[in-house]
Amino acid sequence: MLNRDQWDICKGSKILLKRLIKKDEKNIVIAIDEHIERRSGRKIKAKGCYRDAVKSSKGFIVKCFGLKWITVMVIRKFSWANRSFALPFMTVLAHSKKSNEKQGKIHKTTIDWAIQIMKQIRRWIPQKTIIFTADGGFANARLAWECLKHSVSLVTRLRIDARLFDFPEKIIGPGRPAKKGKRLLTPKKMFQVESSVWKRVKIKWYGGKLKEVEFISTTCLWHVIGFNPVPIRLVLLRDPDGKYESVALMSTDVNLSIIEIIEAFVSRWNQEVTHREVRDYLGVETQRQWSDLAIARTTPVLFALYSFVILMAEYLNITRPLEVQKTAWYQKDNITFSDAFREVKQNLWRKKFFNCSMKKDKPQEIISKKNLLAMLNLLSQTG
Secondary structure, X not given: OOOOXXXXXXXXXXXXXXXXXXXXXXXXXXXXXXXXXXXXXXXXXXXXXXXXXXXXXXXXXXXXXXXXXXEEEEEEEOOOOOOEEEEEEEEEEEOOHHHHHHHOOOOOOHHXXXXXXXXXXXXXXXXXXXXXXXXXXHOOHHHHHHHHHOOOEEEEEOOOOOEEEOOOOOOOOOOOOOOOOOEOOOXXXXXXXXXXXXXXXXXXXXXXXXXXXXXXXXXXXXXXXXXXOEEEEEEEEEOOOOOXXXXXXXXXXXXXXXXXXXHHHHOOXXXXXXXXXXXXXXXXXXXXXXXXXXXXXXXXXXXXXXXXXXXXXXXXXXXXXXXXXXXXXXXXXXXXXXXXXXXXXXXXXXXXXXXXXXOOOOXXXXXXXXXXXXXXXXXXXXX
């Protein structure tokens, strides 16, 4: 099925995206990120050598061989969970530069893929307000201008040494109008200004909890050499308790509120949770295919399965509220993906093994020996 059947992943992504979006939802927050799947082998053409985000630190870089995926997820909140979920609907394989050169293909960078994905999503949902959130690696002037062109808000982390300028003054007279005004301080120096007046606001923080943070906000121009200055809303964010690192955020939509910008960026944390859970529960990074087509299809299907499980859990919650699984050695109060996954599996097993009709005249056995053995086999695999 994975290496021979004909099916369109792009069409499947469109269908899944529309299933994940609420009809009455105004702002749709979409998170994009890179995911490295560790793979090695001569037959895997798309592999490359990349930075291992898990094992690397600021002062020590570890590289690994693997496949680079661009994962795109909808950030959505459910009534039965305390936190939002990052639900994958599109996963794109980004071939390494060396792989593309060998195959005679034009190499696409991560930014190239991000622009193409953003345009595709805008065509699929032209009437919705889209907030595209990503890490600092996506703070790119070309991506920012493409988002402005297609009415998509880009919220990312900004470099602390970014070149910022005031808006130019309107001068009536001959000559070419100025593109930027007076040079402003870099975000790093703005954090050091003692006379700055920091405001406080409560936002949804990591894990869905409310937290009070301090911020400074202004509108300015962000200039990158080779591009026209980009109008942005700059938000300097710091933790009053000093537990979290101070960050500079930018939004290409200057009309977004401070809370919308901060919460959109913080919601990216749910993407990291999804990456962990697809490995733990759905078997991502355990594939052993050698076929190019099977490699390109398996990981996107497993990521999409994560979203299908959550959607099925949402449907099951209507008839019977989801329950939190507790053990003697681990107590938790919040419903997680493992609880949703357990409920979905139990429902599928009940439908298969215990859905017997009582309208027939002849008595029916509750479960056949064949089905019982199959069920025991499935249960043994979970342990």
